[in-house]
Amino acid sequence: DVKVTQSSRYLVKRTGEKVFLECVQDMDHENMFWYRQDPGLGLRLIYFSYDVKMKEKGDIPEGYSVSREKKERFSLILESASTNQTSMYLCASSRGTGRGTYEQYFGPGTRLTVT
């Protein structure tokens, strides 16, 4: 069973704080993704990584950065949190090659509130 875990389920931070969201997967997947989910907007891709130390911007990378130092871990960093970054953050992983490559497996999400 694929397991994707996220460091916090709920987080409350103040405007201007630096925020770290951690994600770990245990299935040796090459690809990892960070999304945010907002009502009526579906899932929007922030960043993804297809290998250690490799990253690519998604649709809404502004205000975020990522780090992937180990294959199983993908971190999302909010350099200076703002209230418009209040959202549900979802981490996902998928295989790099072979059958089922496109299926992404998600963590439980982190509900971040910035006040």
Added chain:
Amino acid sequence: DQQVKQNSPSLSVQEGRISILNCDYTNSMFDYFLWYKKYPAEGPTFLISISSIKDKNEDGRFTVFLNKSAKHLSLHIVPSQPGDSAVYFCAARAWDSNYQLIWGAGTKLIIKP
């Protein structure tokens, strides 16, 4: 520019009846489509998928239909059960993309007893 559209924000269906969730897309480069189910406070879970070379894929109570000429796909759930109440997301992958999926906004399905 929404490439994947789920035009119904919500849908209410009687338990035991058929639920039909719809998804439209605009990008002709999409070659693989997926449906995910999401409960509140949980991450989405993969439900069923279909390749663009097929027009139907079935898995138990769930069937996905793809109409390429209309750029439309639908998810049928028969019979609908209370546990099916969730938000359903349609997602698509373009053949030239780098493992990215493009997501619809989701449809909230409510199964009435």
